[in-house]
Every structure is written in C-alpha cells, then in structure tokens.
Amino acid sequence: MNKQPQTDRIIIFDTTLRDGEQCPGATLNVDEKLVIARQLARLGVDVIEAGFAFASPGDFEAVEKIAKAVGTEDGPVICSLARAIKADIQAAAAAIKPAAKGRIHTFISTSDIHLEYQLKKSKAEVLAIAEEMVAYAKSFVDDVEFSTMDATRTDPEYLYQVLERAIAAGATTINIPDTVGYTTPSEFGALIKGIKDNVPNIDQAIISVHGHNDIGLAVANFLEAVKNGARQLECAINGIGERAGNTALEEVVMALHVRRQYYNPFLGRPVESEAPLTNIDTRQIYKTSRLVSNLTGMLVQPNKAIVGANAFAHESGIHQDGVLKNRLTYEIMDAQSIGLTENQIVLGKHSGRNAFRTRLRELGFELSETELNKAFIRFKELADKKKEISDWDLEAIANDETQQTPELFHLELVQVSCGNQARPTATVYLRNPAGEELMDAAIGTGPVDAVYKAINRVVNVPNELIEFSVQSVTKGIDAMGEVTIRLRHNHRVFSGHAANTDIIVASAQAYVNALNRLYGSLQGDQTLRIGRGESSMNESGVTEESVVVQGSMVNQQ
Numbered sequence: 001m002n003k004q005p006q007t008d009r010i011i012i013f014d015t016t017l018r019d020g021e022q023c024p025g026a027t028l029n030v031d032e033k034l035v036i037a038r039q040l041a042r043l044g045v046d047v048i049e050a051g052f053a054f055a056s057p058g059d060f061e062a063v064e065k066i067a068k069a070v071g072t073e074d075g076p077v078i079c080s081l082a083r084a085i086k087a088d089i090q091a092a093a094a095a096i097k098p099a100a101k102g103r104i105h106t107f108i109s110t111s112d113i114h115l116e117y118q119l120k121k122s123k124a125e126v127l128a129i130a131e132e133m134v135a136y137a138k139s140f141v142d143d144v145e146f147s148t149m150d151a152t153r154t155d156p157e158y159l160y161q162v163l164e165r166a167i168a169a170g171a172t173t174i175n176i177p178d179t180v181g182y183t184t185p186s187e188f189g190a191l192i193k194g195i196k197d198n199v200p201n202i203d204q205a206i207i208s209v210h211g212h213n214d215i216g217l218a219v220a221n222f223l224e225a226v227k228n229g230a231r232q233l234e235c236a237i238n239g240i241g242e243r244a245g246n247t248a249l250e251e252v253v254m255a256l257h258v259r260r261q262y263y264n265p266f267l268g269r270p271v272e273s274e275a276p277l278t279n280i281d282t283r284q285i286y287k288t289s290r291l292v293s294n295l296t297g298m299l300v301q302p303n304k305a306i307v308g309a310n311a312f313a314h315e316s317g318i319h320q321d322g323v324l325k326n327r328l329t330y331e332i333m334d335a336q337s338i339g340l341t342e343n344q345i346v347l348g349k350h351s352g353r354n355a356f357r358t359r360l361r362e363l364g365f366e367l368s369e370t371e372l373n374k375a376f377i378r379f380k381e382l383a384d385k386k387k388e389i390s391d392w393d394l395e396a397i398a399n400d401e402t403q404q405t406p407e408l409f410h411l412e413l414v415q416v417s418c419g420n421q422a423r424p425t426a427t428v429y430l431r432n433p434a435g436e437e438l439m440d441a442a443i444g445t446g447p448v449d450a451v452y453k454a455i456n457r458v459v460n461v462p463n464e465l466i467e468f469s470v471q472s473v474t475k476g477i478d479a480m481g482e483v484t485i486r487l488r489h490n491h492r493v494f495s496g497h498a499a500n501t502d503i504i505v506a507s508a509q510a511y512v513n514a515l516n517r518l519y520g521s522l523q524g525d526q527t528l529r530i531g532r533g534e535s536s537m538n539e540s541g542v543t544e545e546s547v548v549v550q551g552s553m554v555n556q557q
C-alpha cells in the first residue's frame, strides 16, 4: 500500500456556493455569496469553492470578490470550478487571483456512459485532455484539484490510469465524485482503497471525495471513505446541492466530532485522542445553517440531523425524565457544541442600540450602519409587541435586512379584509422600479391568495407559485412568522423570504422579494413592461397543492 502525503486531519472543502447553489431556486447574488463566504471562513472550512467562474459574469465576480475579501493569508483557500477546457481554466485562474491561496478545480467525466453520450470522446482522448488540462491549470497555480466526474460508475482500471496521469501532470488533490449519488458505503470504501493500492503516484496527492445524497447515503459513504484514506471531504451546508443535494457538512463534521475515538485509529492517532479531526469551529454550525437557509430560501426540515429545529428537543416523558436526571441518557452531543446557546442578554423594548448591535455580532451578523438602523427600527417595533426578544427573532430581523435582493418593486402597503362572513379582499400599494406608485385590489380564496392576486395585477411578470411555506421562528402567539416561497418562470425557480409578526405582511414581502429576483434576472428583456399586468398575467394564486404550512401560523394584527 502506498503512503499518503496527508496529515492526520480531515480537510473540509465547502461547495455550498458552487454545487450547493446548483439546486433550483437557491440562486444567490454576489453580495449574498460574500456574506455566506465570510461566515464559512468563521466556521473554519479549509477550502471555499466560491463558484464556477466561466459560468457567468455574476459567478466570476462572486469568485473574485470572495478571493479578495475572504481569501486572506490566514483565511481559507479560494477555489473555482472549471471544465477541462482552456477558457474555463483561464477564467478560474483570473477570478481566484486576488486570493492569498487560490485553487483551480478542473474536472472531466470518466464513466463509459458520460464518455459515450455527453462528451462523445474515447477513453484515450479523455486521458489526454485530463493530463493536458491539469498541466495547463498548473501553469497558473500550484494548487490544482482534478475530479473524475461520475467516478463511481467508472471502470476502476481506467480511473486509476486517469488519476495517475493527472497527478503526474501536477494535480495536488484528486477528487472522486459520486456524481449521481449511486454508490454505497462498502463499495465506496473499497474504491478509495483500490485507488490507494493501485495508483502508483498517489502519495503525491490528497484523496478527496465529493458526494450526492440521491439514496440518502452521502454521509455514510464519506465516513467509509475516511476509513479508507480520503482526507478531503466536499460538502455543503444543510446538504443543499444538485438534485437530492450534496453531503451535509454539519452531519459529516459532527459525526467525526462525536465519534472521534472511533475514527482516530484510521487517521493514525491514539484512540483516546481528543484533538479535533477537522478545523471546523462546530459552535458556528447552527448560525451558518440558518444563514444559508435564509439566503437560499431552502428550508431545513425540523427533524434534520444536527440543525433541525427538533434535533435537540425532547418530547416524550421517558426521554424528558432521563435528560433531567442526566443529559447524556438521551443526548450524544451538547446543543452548545453547534452554537445553540441560552440567551444571556435579555433584549426588550428598553434595550438600546449597543446591546442590539453587540448581540447581533455575537450571533455572527455584521450589519452596515444603514442595515443596523433599519434592523433596530424593526427590533423596536417587535419589542413593543413582544415582552422578550429571542435570538431567533433577532436572526430573522438581521437576515431580512442583510438579504441582498435588489429592491426593484417596493411594498408600500398591504391591507386585507377577511373573516368567516367575508370574501377575502386585499389592497396593495407598490412602488415600481421607475418610482411610480401603483395600487390594486383583488379577491382571493384566502387572504394570502388575495394579496398575491393583487400584487400580480401590479407586477406584470407571469409566474407559477410552486411553494408557499410558513414557519413560526419563535414560540407563542407573538412569534415571528417566516414565509418562504418559490415561484417558477420559464423553467427557472426563484425564492423569496421574509419575516414579520404579521404573517400576511411576511407573505406579501416574501412574494415581492421573489418577484424582484425574477425581475432582476430579466432586466434588459425588452418584452417586459414595468408593472401593471393585465391579461398577459398567468394566475398564480395559492392552490391547495402548492401550500405547505410548517409550524404554527401566527396572525397578529
């Protein structure tokens, strides 16, 4: 067996901003990516895959800005994806240039099915391209990662050959992607072992793995890969990503953390060693999860491992009894280890700006002066309605203020009348991008439906509402309600998110946010008129099928 060059530590490569963003509706703008990248650096990831620089001018700008702002000497490596094509590699190299430590990640498919149908190339051709493009990437940076796309459906003998040639050409990390989420733990472990045993120059590269969760095995596959020599794990926050998503960072990191004594020997450490297996500051996990969920609009299911709302909640009497006697009877990790803390400072209507700013900083939010002032006004409004403001309320407010959706349409007013004897009617008042004030009213099957129909009459963008979900972020009748919606326009999905104690206001704001994203993506499209849609508008009312209500609905007026 070959000796590996790597340390006894697992490198965490975060692809939330690249593969994570590849899930429908999770599109992030440049500023939002920057906010997430800063938090990923606080979380302690070793590598941030900031995007696919060649894919679009926006992606290029995001990678470049992240390289400049987050890719400092003591910060993470900043990486851009690139196909095994010169133009892609040139774009990646230019975008990561401002980073103190930059990486080009180039890839090509190696499975028969991809070669035959997608690339339409022979094995010999792909072998030559891989070698040539790794060498080309190496001419820009020392740190080159090479991936064999669809590795888990590739003939292993061919895979060994491609990897050997890529390493010889200068790849310092070789990544084995389970692109279609097809492999199983023992099979994946055997593949990694096969690579260690059969690629002659494997001692010159780190073995990395990239997983997808199509059959729910992504984390299990990674853990088996670690046991067999993988030392870099590619994952995304909350497991977001193409199709069923990527391997969830928080799950694999906490598995290694909680069971470190089990994994220690596989990394050549003494069983009892308490030294962390990764550089991740686990106390930043919860905060990062919430930030990514809020900015992408991808909700976290309540029973999700590690970061779900119920992950540390005990409901049944026997469990509660055990936990009260000794927490360890039913808890394998401490809620504080992922950053869920008791609120130490009680914020309420008498609190000032300093306490507010300080608490937001502790929660990981760095707001600009303007954002802080707006958030403070909302905080005071909320404090007038609620006795005590929790961290979750603060997060909802801060996330709302830092969301970087371009405000093309501004919601000035929303008013509804409804009741068991009334036809739900809504009046809305919006300011369009030209600064004109537009008002309209509509009747709907319920108050939210009426509001959305009224907004549709003002904003002339055909769309289909495909998801509407409401979550109560805090407990009690005075809770903040978070609304997340997803709408589709020409096969693209846009999400919108807003929080308010008035669920109707949050619903209206979330819809306007999503429409602003949609509208932003269409800017320059001459066929669109600005505002005031009539017959060209598709009905996008909330239908029974499209409504997903999670948690309790709070309607406090």
Ligand SMILES: CC(=O)SCCNC(=O)CCNC(=O)[C@H](O)C(C)(C)COP(=O)(O)OP(=O)(O)OC[C@H]1O[C@@H](n2cnc3c(N)ncnc32)[C@H](O)[C@@H]1OP(=O)(O)O
Pocket (backbone or CB within 6 Å): 019, 022, 052, 054, 055, 056, 082, 083, 084, 085, 107, 108, 109, 118, 119, 149, 179, 242
């Ligand atoms: C498994 C993954 O996650 S891979 C990354 C997936 N992410 C993305 O695709 C998001 C960004 N992608 C894009 O913006 C676009 O697809 C672009 C800009 C990269 C390319 O756009 P287009 O030039 O219009 O090509 P299109 O997307 O239609 O097809 C992909 C082309 O790349 C080729 N290709 C795919 N992978 C590779 C690769 N690794 N190396 C070289 N060529 C490749 C395909 O064979 C196809 O070539 P063809 O047009 O000669 O048949």
Ligand SMILES: CC(C)C(=O)C(=O)O
Pocket (backbone or CB within 6 Å): 019, 081, 107, 147, 148, 149, 150, 175, 177, 178, 179, 180, 210, 212
């Ligand atoms: C680009 C590669 C690493 C990828 O995302 C995959 O194969 O899933």
Ligand SMILES: [Mg+2]
Pocket (backbone or CB within 6 Å): 019, 177, 179, 210, 212, 242
């Ligand atoms: Mg992938």
